[in-house]
Amino acid sequence: MKLIAFDADDTLWVNEPNYVDVKEKLCELLSHHIDQETLTLRFYDAQIRNLQVFGYGAKSFILSMVETAIELTNGAITGAEIQQIIDVGRRLIDFPIEVFDGVPEVLEILSKRFDLMVLTKGDLFDQESKIARSGLGHYFKHVEIVSEKNEQAYQRVLQRYNVQPADFLMIGNSLKSDILPVVHIGGRAIHIPYAITWAHEQVADEQLTGKSFTTLGHMRELLDLF
Structure with missing residues (x-):
């Protein structure tokens, strides 16, 4: 990757x-x-x-x-x-940023082996502020803040960094934004669900039929997977 x-x-x-x-x-x-x-x-x-x-x-x-x-x-x-x-x-x-347990540990290890990116959507100022307040920014070589996370947005990001979809992995909690668009363009995705999902980010079960991606219960499981 x-x-x-x-x-x-x-x-x-x-x-x-x-x-x-x-x-x-x-x-x-x-x-x-x-x-x-x-x-x-x-x-x-x-x-x-x-x-x-x-x-x-x-x-x-x-x-x-x-x-x-x-x-x-x-x-x-x-x-x-x-x-x-x-x-x-x-x-x-x-609001104070509450980083999930295990995240710094995982990023510390993976950042030594791979180029890491924060790829999020939302208001530029708001997201930049949260990244800075989280104390995690130094683990990431790249930061991309987009207005929407759909197939076109992912394709533009990959073209910008000269990366083929097959060489790209997206990790996130939203099936709608982080998983399905990446799978649709030929990339790889790992779903780490969170307890609360905004209604707009929820998808019907039938939308997942035939879609290949990995689901983990905790961020630390990434280390075992790799």
């Missing part, structure tokens, strides 16, 4: 639980305006709609929260309440 790429959020460090906590706080703030089930559904709709405009990441999440609050209250939400939502959302910008 010429290049091994790692997803970042929920592969190298904890991420999704922070977003779940902020969404629950939004439900609390708006509980006197709307029921939680309706808010959850409408907020998800806003997130998906805004992906086309704002992309992934904390800023898009915060804007979707504000937009949802305005829509569901028919504009009755106060400026003070909007400020509360923004303040809660800011927690997503600078």
Whole structure:
């Protein structure tokens, strides 16, 4: 293999639980305006709609929260309440990075044998900040932050580094973003599931039929595999 790429959020460090906590706080703030089930559904709709405009990441999440609050209250939400939502959302910008157990050990060993890359999607500033705060950046020869992780994005990255798909390995927690697109272009992929998966990243079982990839239960199992 010429290049091994790692997803970042929920592969190298904890991420999704922070977003779940902020969404629950939004439900609390708006509980006197709307029921939680309706808010959850409408907020998800806003997130998906805004992906086309704002992309992934904390800023898009915060804007979707504000937009949802305005829509569901028919504009009755106060400026003070909007400020509360923004303040809660800011927690997503600078939360302490909790690196998963075993990750530094694995990266230390693999970085001596292979060229490693962080290949993640989202807001450039947000992702660069998380990589820096994680203390893992020195293990990676390359960092690629893309707006979407699909077949075209992977092909562009591989062309940029003059790597053939057969010589590329992607490791991540998302079947939709980290595994299936890589398999489809002829690359290799290792799935390390995380306990929480955002609904937008979930895939139906039939989409996995006939797809060849490896699933591991823990990052340290990579060392045994290699």
